[in-house]
Amino acid sequence: MSDAQEVVYVCTNVDCRSRGSQAMLDKLKAAFHAADLEVSIEPIVCFSACNVGPNVVILSKRCWLSGVTEDKVDAVVSFVKSGADVSALKAQNDPVLEEMIFQMIDAGLLEKAQ
Amino acid sequence: MSERRYERRLLSAGRERSGQPRYRSWNSVRQVLGPDEVIELVEAVGLAGKGGAGFPTHRKLRLMRTQPGTRKILVLNGAEHEPGSLKDRHLLENHPHLVLEGALILAHAVGAGEVIVAINQAAPGAMRAFAAAVSSAVAAGVDFAGIEVRTAEVPDHYIVGEETALLEVIEGRAALPRSRPPYPIEQGIQGAPTLVQNVETAAHLPFIVSHGVVPTRESGGAGGGVTLCTLGEEFANSGVYEVPLGMPLREILEGLGGGLRDGAAIKAVQPGGPSSGFLASSALDVGFDAVSLRRQGSALGCAAIRAYSVDSCMVEEIARIMRFFAQESCGQCPRCRMETGMLDAILRKVVTGGGSWQLLAQVDKLIDLAKGQGKCTLIDMPVAPLKSGLALFRDEFQAHIEGACGLCAAHGQANLTALQE
Numbered sequence: 001m002s003d004a005q006e007v008v009y010v011c012t013n014v015d016c017r018s019r020g021s022q023a024m025l026d027k028l029k030a031a032f033h034a035a036d037l038e039v040s041i042e043p044i045v046c047f048s049a050c051n052v053g054p055n056v057v058i059l060s061k062r063c064w065l066s067g068v069t070e071d072k073v074d075a076v077v078s079f080v081k082s083g084a085d086v087s088a089l090k091a092q093n094d095p096v097l098e099e100m101i102f103q104m105i106d107a108g109l110l111e112k113a114q
Numbered sequence: 115m116s117e118r119r120y121e122r123r124l125l126s127a128g129r130e131r132s133g134q135p136r137y138r139s140w141n142s143v144r145q146v147l148g149p150d151e152v153i154e155l156v157e158a159v160g161l162a163g164k165g166g167a168g169f170p171t172h173r174k175l176r177l178m179r180t181q182p183g184t185r186k187i188l189v190l191n192g193a194e195h196e197p198g199s200l201k202d203r204h205l206l207e208n209h210p211h212l213v214l215e216g217a218l219i220l221a222h223a224v225g226a227g228e229v230i231v232a233i234n235q236a237a238p239g240a241m242r243a244f245a246a247a248v249s250s251a252v253a254a255g256v257d258f259a260g261i262e263v264r265t266a267e268v269p270d271h272y273i274v275g276e277e278t279a280l281l282e283v284i285e286g287r288a289a290l291p292r293s294r295p296p297y298p299i300e301q302g303i304q305g306a307p308t309l310v311q312n313v314e315t316a317a318h319l320p321f322i323v324s325h326g327v328v329p330t331r332e333s334g335g336a337g338g339g340v341t342l343c344t345l346g347e348e349f350a351n352s353g354v355y356e357v358p359l360g361m362p363l364r365e366i367l368e369g370l371g372g373g374l375r376d377g378a379a380i381k382a383v384q385p386g387g388p389s390s391g392f393l394a395s396s397a398l399d400v401g402f403d404a405v406s407l408r409r410q411g412s413a414l415g416c417a418a419i420r421a422y423s424v425d426s427c428m429v430e431e432i433a434r435i436m437r438f439f440a441q442e443s444c445g446q447c448p449r450c451r452m453e454t455g456m457l458d459a460i461l462r463k464v465v466t467g468g469g470s471w472q473l474l475a476q477v478d479k480l481i482d483l484a485k486g487q488g489k490c491t492l493i494d495m496p497v498a499p500l501k502s503g504l505a506l507f508r509d510e511f512q513a514h515i516e517g518a519c520g521l522c523a524a525h526g527q528a529n530l531t532a533l534q535e
Contacts, residue, residue, distance in 0.1 A: 013455075015448055048452030048483060100479050107473035109459060 005038050006080060009057040009110065012043040015050035024054050024070045031077045039080065044110065047101050052092040057101065064098050065089040135211035135247075137256050139323035140218050144259055147323070149179060152223040156319075158327040160338055164201075165191055165275075165312030166387065166416040167491075168404050174309060177299050178224040181307035188226040189284065189303070190217055192233045192240065192313040193268050195275040196387040197438070198418035201342040202313040204354040206233060206240035209317065210247030214263065216316030219323060221261045224309055229263045231313070232280055236270040272442035276490045277310040279444070290446050291490035312416075314342055334359040338403055343417035345371040359403040363393070366402055367421060378423035382506065386415025388435050389495035391502035392428075411502055427521035428507040429514045432499060433461035439496045449487035456480050457496050467517040474504065474511065 010016075010025045025041060032039040049055050052066040058080060065086055068076060078084035104110075143152060157172035178186065190213070194202040205213055217229045233241045248263055266284050273279045278292035281302055302308020318339070322330050330339050338359040343366065345352050350372030357366055363385060367373065374380060382392045385402065391412040393400065400406050404414040422431060440458035443450050457480060463469045477500060484493050504511065513519040 014445055014451065048449055048456075050448035050452075097483070100476065100483070103479070104456070104473070104476055107470055107476060108468060109456075109463060109473060109476075111468065 005040050007040050007042060007059040008032075008076075008080070009042050009044040009059065011047060011049075011053060011055040013050075016053035016055055019053045020069055021054035024068060024073060027070050027073045028056075028076060031073050032080070035077050035081055037077070037081060042110070047097065047104075049094065049097055049101075052094075057105070059105065062102055063090075064093055064101055066092045135215070135251065135254075137211075137215050137218075137251070139320040140215045140222075140256070143219050143222055143323055144257075149223045149225065152219060152319075152323070153179065155322060155327065156223075159322050159330045161315065161318055161322065162338075162404065163312055164314035164318075164341065164416065166196065168414060171311070171315055174299065174311070175220070175223050178226075178307060178309040181299060183307055185228075185306040186224060186226040187228045187230065187303050187306050187308045188217065188221045188224065189277075189280065189308055189310045190229065190231040190313050190316055191275065191277065191280055191310050192231055192237075193275045193280055194234055194237070194313075194416075195270065195272045196416045196418050197272075198344060198346050198387060198420050199416045200344045201354050201417065203234065203237040203240040204344075205313055205317050205342070206231075206237070207243045210244040211251065212317045212320055213244065213313055214247055214251060216319035217263065218258060218261060219319040220309075220311060220316050222259065226309065227261055229261060230266050230284060230303075231263070232266045232268045232284060234270055234274075235267045241265060241267060272438075273444045273490075273492065276492070278490065280310065281308060290444050291492075293489050334403075341402075341414075341417055343402070343419055346418070346420045348374055348376075348421055348423070350375045357402060360401040360406070362399050363402045363419075364398040366419065367398065371419075371421075374421060374423050376423065378425055380421045381424045381426060382422045382428065384412070384420045384422075384499065385417070386413040387418040388420070388438060389413070389498060390415050391498035392422075392506055394506050411498070413498065425521060425524070427519055427525070428503055428510050429461070429465050429519065430522060432503040432507075433458075433465040435499050436461040436496055439492065443492055447488045447493065449484045450493040453480050453484035453493060454496060457500060461500075464511065464514050465522075467514060469515055471511075471515065477501075477504070 010021055012021050012025065029041050047055060049066055054068050056065045056068045056076060065076065066089060068089060072089060075086055079086045153172050153175045156175060161171040162168045163171055192202045192206055221229050231244060245265055268274050268283050271289055274283055274289045276291050277298060279289040281298060283289050285303060298308045298310055300307060333340050340356050340358050342354055342356055344354050351370060355370050367380065380395055382394055383398060384390045384392055385407055393410055393412050397410050400410050407414050422428065436458045440454040443454045445451050460473055463473060481497055487493060
């Protein structure tokens with residue numbers, strides 16, 4: 001585990017939730033715990049990629065993963081743990097949207113108030 | 115300049131000296147004017163819809179008139195959910211016969227056999243007065259020519275003012291805007307051609323019919339007739355006024371409104387509800403009409419005028435507007451939900467001192483991503499106030515980014531609490 005705690009954002013807004021994001025979030029949390037990885041999972045508001053949800057952003061790797069259903073949880077954990085290939089979970093990403101998502105994050109939108 | 119000077123034009127149309135309704139325009143339409151002649155009159159006058167979009171009324175009437183089918187419905191939209199607007203409930207409550215007479219004339223012009231008047235449940239006085247007017251007109255022997263008139267009480271949610279959401283509510287479903295096409299004029303209530311017009315639009319008809327083209331156009335300084343507007347609670351003389359289109363906005367604010375209640379100078383004005391662009395104090399000599407306001411980057415909208423004093427923090431005010439649209443988005447269009455939610459989040463961040471110009475630079479991208487992606491126009495509504503606000507009040511945004519807004523410090527933090535949640 002690195003010094004800085006990993007932060008994973010999971011969209012739990014209407015569309016992603018209807019595609020199972022809450023169940024996926026719960027399973028992801030348990031899977032990180034089982035893998036002994038200290039990861040903070042934060043529910044977030046919509047990033048407008050609803051049609052390819054559920055959406056997950058792994059902050060330290062500047063990585064947006066889409067279509068992360070429950071059965072993809074193990075792939076996400078492997079990616080965080082050892083950098084395993086997740087290109088299949090990026091295949092649907094819109095590059096314009098992806099750029100905006102990280103610009104928003106870089107600009108501090110998701111930082112919690114002091 | 116008194117309110118009465120304008121009241122006697124549009125709002126007194128159709129009344130006897132005794133104040134009793136006479137329905138002379140309606141009778142004259144039935145006896146003398148055919149539907150096409152009414153529409154030609156409306157076109158010649160240049161009447162534009164008073165609900166906010168300002169669409170030329172004659173075009174909607176003509177489209178409706180040419181729809182096939184025997185069942186046609188006219189819906190008068192009196193939902194009036196635009197914050198600050200009171201004109202429609204004012205008309206329904208204080209001039210219900212004018213609205214009813216206008217509705218009958220419109221129904222005659224488009225061949226509608228049914229009229230449904232939608233009234234906000236938060237305006238029970240408007241509902242009572244209009245229902246009583248219908249009963250008293252029937253009792254007085256006014257011939258509706260077979261046109262059935264009924265009311266529909268609608269919930270007090272912003273999105274209900276959107277015409278297709280209104281139709282959904284009237285049909286007993288949730289207030290979710292419909293995809294278009296088909297447009298309501300083609301397929302509205304129960305699939306029948308349905309024309310939706312604002313209550314005030316209908317209320318202009320008796321005057322237009324009784325006075326004709328030239329007097330109607332000349333009743334407005336800009337040659338476009340008169341309009342109702344609402345001055346917000348912040349004015350010394352708040353309320354609903356009838357004003358000639360083209361009247362200098364400053365004259366309305368100061369001459370009719372008496373300036374701000376607390377005596378402070380005006381820093382900025384939104385002349386057409388929360389979705390209209392801000393006008394700086396230096397721009398207030400603009401004419402109060404759609405074309406002049408558009409040239410200044412703002413809009414006439416439904417003419418709900420809101421003024422902000424020099425003591426107002428405009429970043430906080432804009433954050434409140436962004437919060438409003440985020441809360442009022444019905445949520446069915448992902449891009450609208452995203453855009454309104456993110457603009458709200460960005461402004462909340464900035465107003466509470468955690469923002470940056472880098473964050474505000476995302477505003478244009480969010481707006482571009484959302485453009486044209488909503489079923490209704492709510493997706494566009496945050497754009498004008500936010501963009502005009504960023505351009506006009508840059509110093510105030512800078513102060514918030516530096517955590518040094520003197521205006522907020524003067525108000526105390528209590529004002530910001532609701533925005534931080």
